[in-house]
Amino acid sequence: MMDRTMGLGPGIRGARALVSGLALAAVLGTAGPAAAVVYNEVRLEGAQGVDAETALSIANIRRGSDLSLGDLNDAQQRLQQSGLFETVEIVPQGRTLTIRVSEYPTINVISFEGNRRIKDEQLSQIVGSQARRVFSPSQAEEDAQAIAAAYASEGRYAARVDPRVIRRPGNAVDLVFEIREGDLTEIERIGFTGNRAFSDRRLRNVLATKQAGILRNFIRRDVFAPERTQLDEQLLTDFYRSRGYADFRVQAVAPEVTRERDAFYVTYNIYEGPRYTFGNVNVISEVPGLAADSYVAQNRVRPGQVYSPQAVENTIRRMEALAIQQGADFVNFEPRVTRNPRNQTLDLTFALTRGPKIFVERIDIEGNTTTLDEVIRRQFRTVEGDPLNPREIRNSAERIRALGYFADAQVETRQGSSPQQVIVDVNVEEQPTGSLGFGASYGASQGVGFNASLSETNFLGRGQTVNLSFSTASGSQGFDFTFIEPAFLNRDLRARFSTWYRTSDYENAKLNTRSVGFSTGLExxxxxxxxxxxxYRLSKDKLFDVDPVEISPETGEFIGSSPILVSEQGERVTSALGYTYNYDTRGTGLDPLTAWKLRFSQDFAGVGGDVESVTTTMLAGVESRAWREEVALRAEFEAGALVMLNDTESRITDRFRGSGRIRGFEANGYGPRDLNAPNEDALGGNFFWAVRAEAQFPLGLPEEYGISGGIFADAGSVWGLDNAQGYNRDTNDRDGDGNRTEFVDGTVDDGMKVRASVGVSLFWTTPVGPLRFNLSKAVKKEDYDEDQPFDLSISTRF
Structure with a gap:
């Protein structure tokens, strides 16, 4: 019957040397405490795998030596610490010294009990004890601590590990590690001291670490991880300094664990300091023969502007670019700052100084298990053999991080093969780059619609983007594919290829459409x-299954589709050249509180094909933060115009329908209509405009829940047809089928009528991705418009 000990136990948990009290008393009685005894014979008893000479060598005892009591104690300690013996007993008997030992057993098997989060295979790599090796209590204790540390690295600081032994015949034991994993040690609260300019809520939103909330079983950013503290300190520093607090610093971070070791309270002690603006700004040169005048124009820092490190970096970047153009190597641009605490200004001087002549020997890249070296290497403007520009190296690191492929990217330099050369080390940590998105919407006439998209921004580690999307709603389906090469011909050229196949069976118009085509571009x-x-874009668009225009002989009512749609039936090929200009300061703007975006595009159709037109669209948007940065404000204006050439007329497949989306209306739910058609057919328009404004704000819930609210207001219009003269009254039976067709004048509404809506939003950052729910109300509409009171969208990453 096996015997499981309740622990390592006496003699297992720690060896105890036993020196015979009676024998030592005899020694002390005959020789005195300091006397030495000569032992002519030394015996080793109880050893099986260790021979006598080895034991004596460890004990440092030689036959015939003078040995005092202190020497015997030292010998005992050496034998005990050797890790070979479970018990050691030294027995002096006259001139004979007997050393009785019992050896540690051999480990038969090592097993783990109670572990679910970390598998046996992983734990086996952690422990130092090995099967078929001598058992060591100290090693078993170290193994238990190593296992507990592994659990702590996963946020389970309450984990407990106890090594147990099971005695087996033949001086063998089974070593069992009994594990109580415990719960995740979450961060129950994150607090701040010393903050006056920003609330705790705003600062917690800056940190990568979050508090535990209702999603504690899914969110892993609320688990305490000491290595994440350094990142959070840097995030806080960047946040404050980009807003003018040049003296900001984190004075201390105090994590405090609860008595139950199941939660942490983390407190950041910070010093904000005053908020600075720029004072006097100068440019000087300390390099002989290099005038500062040409660099003054590159300065983008203005007196009175709120201090921002990004503004200084931007100016230095422009100056360095000019120095490269002028062939001025090894020139440093040193920002010298003078603080004026009295008026809270910073005087700034850009000093041109001569730097050391150091060259880049090579660039070493590590950690990229998926991403190819060339994808990382092309983020460097510096290549092997170029003069070293430390600022450019830092900018390269920022560009690598901005790719979004890596959870972390560190770029450092070290001395190369000579003092005049350096090696640039790049160490990255891969992260998921794919996303899976789902969306849902509901319309009064279209019912429930769904869409799904699959995107990979680092396809095969080449930095390429592949997008697949599919949508369906009430008989309408669409499939789109896009491929993007961000470094075409190994240059800063973004090549794009897109193709699509879409079919529509409109519920608010008795017609079907089909569009198939492709487009390509170089950015x-x-x-x-x-x-x-x-x-360039090439597409084939077909309008078909349009119900003919008739009057029912039974009821006398008009049936069928709009004559405008009937006349537009058929297939057209569109071949168009175009351009698109994008301006976007998000992520690169100098003002951290405001970002702008602008898009302007034109397509010129008529390069072959059946359509001759000019299509112009534009979008301008701004995003800013207010009320101590707790509220995000966004506004957009969008417009477009379709102008047909050479007396041609537009078709519904050419006109604007879903563009200029106004929340609260279906995508094709407002705009020109044939009011005489039974289904009041939506016709689309040649022109549109839309303005959208929204505010996103906290709801007072703990921010770790990831829930915030919003309000919005939209307005816009779609209008204009090339032929909206209505119908001619004609009651003749032209086709001889006995039915008369009546066309009524003035039944097409294509005027520029404003529609408007207001609504509320709920934003929820869930474990599977950001979710947005809109509840809308159309406050200005026509009777024939189609509402969409709510919609839902969600996306996730893998």
């Missing part, structure tokens, strides 16, 4: 925040 930078794309 390149034209300014620090602006990019221009040149593109």
């Amino acid at each position: 390149f930078p034209v300014s620090p925040n602006g990019r221009l794309e040149l593109g």
Whole structure:
């Protein structure tokens, strides 16, 4: 019957040397406490796998030596600490010294009990004890601590590990680690001291670490991780300094664990300091022969502007670019700051100084298990053999992080093969780059609609983007595919190819459409925040299954579709060249509170095909923060115009229908209508405009829940047809089938009538992705418009 000990136990948990009291008393009685005894014979008893010479060597005892009581104690300690013996007993008997030992057993098997979160295979790699090796209590204790540390690294600081032994015949034991994993040690509360400019809520939103909330079983950012503290400190520092607090610092971070070791309270002690603005700004040169005058124009820092490190970096970047153009190597641009605490201004001087002549020997990249080296390497403007520009190295690190492919990216330099050369080390940590998105919507006439999208932004580790999307709603389906190469020909050229197949069976118009085609484009930078794309589009659009125009002989009522749609039936090929200009300061703007975006595009159809037109669209948007940055404000204006050429007329497949979306209306739910058609057919328009405004704000719930609210207001219009003259009155039976067709004048409404809506939103950052729910109310509409009172969207990453 096996015997499981209640622990390592006496003699197992820690060896105890037993020196015979009677024998030592005899020694002390005959020789005195300091006397030495010569032992002519030394015996080793109880050893099986260790021979006598080895034991004596460990004990440092030689036959015939003078040994005092202190020497015997030292010998005992050495034998005990050797890890070979479970018990050690030294027995002096006259001139004979007997050493009685019992050896540690051999480990038969090592097993783990109670572990679910960490598998046996992983734990086996952690422990140092090994099967078929001598059992060591100290090693077993170290193994238990290592296992507990592994659980702590996963946020389970309450984990307990107890090593147990099971005695087996033949001086063998089974070593069992009994594990109580415990719950995740969450962060129950994150607090701040010393903050006056921003609330605790706002600062908690800055941190990567979050408090535990109702989603504690899913969210892992609420688990205490000491290594995350450094990142949070940097995030706080960047946040404050980008808003003018140049003296900000985190003075201390105090994590406090509860008595039950199941939660942490983390407190950040910060010093904000005053908020600075720029004072005097100068540019000087300390390099002989290099005038500062040409660099003054590159300065973008203005007196009175709120201090921002990004503004200084932007100016230095422009100056360095000019120095490269002028061939001025090894020139440093040193920002020298003078604080004026009395008026809270910073005087800034950009000093041109001569730097050391150091070159880049090579760039080493590690940690990229998926992403190819070339994807990372092309983020460097510096190559092997170039003069070292420390600021450019830092900018390269920022560009690598901005790719979104890596959870962490560190770029450092070290001395190369000579003092005049450096090696750039890049260490990255991969993260998921794919996303899976789902959406849902509901319309009064269209019913429930669904869409799904699959996106990969680092396809095969090449930095390429692949998007697949599918949508369906009440008989309408769509499939889209897009491929993007961000570095075409290994240059800053973004090549795009898209193709699509879409069919529509409109519920608010008795017609079907089918569109199939492709487009391609080449995009390149034209300014620090602006990019221009040149593109081509080829599509075949078909309008079919339009009900004929008739009057029912039974009821005398008009049946069928609008004559405008009947006349537009058929298939057209559109071949168009175009361009799109994008300007976006998000992520690169100097003002951390405000971001702008602008898009302007034109397509010129008529390069072959059946359509001759010019389509122009534009979008301008701004996002800003107010009320101590707790509220996000967004506004957009969008407009478009379709102008047909050479006396041609637009078709519904060319006109604007879903563009200029106003929340509260279906995508094709407002705009020109044939009011005489039984279904009041939606016709689309040649022109549109829309303005959208919204505010997102906290709801007073704990921010770790990831729930915030919003309000919005939209307005806009779609209008204009090339032929909206109505119908001619004609009651003749032209086709001889006995039915008369009546066309009534003035039944097409294509005027520029404003629609408007208001609504509320709920934003929820869930474990599977951000979710948004809109509840809308159309406050200005026509009787024939189609509402969409609510919609829902969600996306996730993998």
